Amino acid sequence: MEAPVDNSKSRSSISVHVNSLKLTKTQRLDLYRVMVRIRAFENGVRQLTSEGKIGHVSLSGGGEAVAAAVSAHLGPEDQIGSTHRPLGHLVAKGCSLKHMMAEIAGKATGTNRGKGGAYHIFCPEVGALGANGIVGGSVPMCAGYALANQLRANGRVAVSYFGEGASNQGGVQETLNLAACWKLPLVFVCENSSPVVQTMLGHEIDYPQLSIEDVSLRAPAYGMPGGSHPGWDAEEAYAVVGEAVKRARDGGGPTLLEFKVHRVEGEESEHCPIRCYREKLMKLGVLNEKLDREIRDTEATAVKEATDFAVGSPEPELVDAYRDIFKEGTR
Amino acid sequence: MREITYAEAINEGHRHAMRENPEVILFGENVSSSWRAATKGLKEEFGRERVRDAPITETAFIGTGVGAAVVGMRPIVELMLADFSLVAMDQVLNQMAKTTYMTGGGVSVPMVLRLIYGAGGGNAATHSESLYGLYAHMPGMKIVVPGNPYDAKGLLIAAIHDPNPVVFFEHRLLYSVRGHVPEEPYEVPFGVANLLREGSDVTVVAVGRMVGEAVKAADELKGRVSVEVIDPRTLVPLDEEAVLRSVQKTGRLVVVDEDYERCGFSAEVAALAAEKGFHSLRAPVARVANPNVPIPFNRSLERHVLPDAEKIVRAIKAVVK
Secondary structure, three states: OOOOOOHHHEEOOOOOOHHHOOOOHHHHHHHHHHHHHHHHHHHHHHHHHHOOOOOOOOOOOOOHHHHHHHHHOOOOOOEEEOOOOOHHHHHHHOOOHHHHHHHHOOOOOOOOOOOOOHHHOOEHHHOEOOOOOOOOOHHHHHHHHHHHHHHHOOOOOEEEEEEOOHHHOHHHHHHHHHHHHOOOOEEEEEEEOOOOOOOOOOOOOOOOOOOOOOHHHHHHHOOOOEEEEEOOOHHHHHHHHHHHHHHHHOOOOOEEEEEEOOOOOOOOOOOOHHHHHHHHHHHOOOOOHHHHHHHHHHHHHHHHHHHHHHHHOOOOOHHHHHOOOOOOOOO | OOEEEHHHHHHHHHHHHHHHOOOEEEEEOOOOOOOOOOOOOHHHHHOOOOEEEOOOOHHHHHHHHHHHHHOOOEEEEEEOOHHHHHHHHHHHHHHHOOHHHHOOOOOOOOOEEEEEEOOOOOOOOOOOOOOHHHHHHOOOOEEEOOOOHHHHHHHHHHHHHOOOOEEEEEEHHHOOOEEEOOOOOOOOOOOOOEEEEOOOOEEEEEOOHHHHHHHHHHHHOOOOOOEEEEEOOEEEOOOHHHHHHHHHHHOOEEEEEEEEOOOOHHHHHHHHHHHHOHHHOOOOOEEEEEOOOOOOOOHHHHHHHOOOHHHHHHHHHHHHO
16 A cells, blocks of 8 residues: 555544555455455346346445455454445355345345345355345444344454445434444444535435535544545555454444445446556556456356356245244244 | 232343343343332342443334344343334334344344333323334234233243244333232243133223223123133234134124224234134124324323223123123
């Protein structure tokens, strides 16, 4: 990373010196690989939509660096709560590509047996505790994951993803306060995908979403550290998330991180995190054309397998409509 | 057997469950206060980590309960009044109630949402509602409405052991009512109605505080009308068999409900009789419920709209005529 964090955008104690961050070659390639995997997976989803095999799904292109950087600091027993634009977060957290794709297609083999769809994917085995169809809906639940971690003293942390729109929701603001009051091991990750002008993604609005420029300005108001960072810079994201996760694990309480994210499809934009990181890794000699091709081919193959699995999977039985309203048995 | 109050019975239910399982936790508004009879002393025994006062942010702390339950803890979340849950409907109805279904059974939400409810105290329309009809309308929650101290303790322990979201309605005016309660822990199973009075002329179905009013009405009519009183105790699951068996015997049904009449519990029981007990009925079903008005503050107006023993007697007399 050439430039230090722009401290004019930092709030209170976030002051990572990214220059001092030493990522190994393996760590760098792992980050890059996850970013490529996310993009490949979402391209697979886009393909299925264009073929009419599934409906519209909200995709997260442009947020790959944030998702990869967050999950690089988490183990399978750390939890995330996600949004209605969740696929990057879920891929990075290690959810099965096959079973996610099957869920997106509504199949019986899906993560949720075809009863949740893309907006409600849960993969408890890797700590991915919920995409969520309600804007801001997963945020209070993340405080519950964090409270359980705190009471069990297991050193686990929870990460709550949300967008700048959700940041205004009462439940999100309530949870910021609660998490600070209870000093929960929780990291709030706001992906602000309207970073340039205050418009809501995909909608034309003539009033602003936010009364302030940066969502992270709210961090000190709720009694926690926070800061705003470019979401297209994988290593800066890695550094600041690392600090926030460490603070949470060490009992220091929550942090509010904001990442500016430009929603992109291809790699033309200078704000495409994959393009930015590829160029950086090439310059550093960590990546070359051949290795890049290998990584992309590997991920594309895995996505193709997931797509074939989803398309070839059976529909749920009609009787499944009546199952799972309640869990049976007690204890 | 020893007698304690409804509130003390609830308190004991917590105590047993929290001693048995360190993952049972309690939070809500003022749950550590000594003036709250149902939770008094719990903080002292189990510590401030497990018994927590939450900021007045129902969405945040109900959602926190949902999350803690998703990762396997046994949260009990208390709302000082049922009406206050209305500010947190997303967490209750979208998240707590639907997560098990939407994950295809991959996740369970073993959470108890305790709501103190009920009119009759002159507290007006945002501090008096019953609301169990609203919750029972939505799939994914078990709905429990104990009408006496024995049931309150046994149903609470069963609720904490249940792997599903349970909404537990405690009537504020029952808090000081005394009754026989065993000292040891026990469960009252869900979906099993309680038969309070046997009778042959008319079936009266009531829950919560209205069970007592129904019994009063039955006793008042003793010698003139033979009244059977049934308390389903849980709305979800509902002991349909008990209601239908009784209606088969008596041929008449009166449903008593402190909640709003429209689309509510009384409508549900009336529909049950119409669909599955129609040929047993010898008179139209009668309902004694809140006539779809917000609870008025003025005590005379409040009494006027609330069901009571006198109104139940009148309804019974009309159906047995």
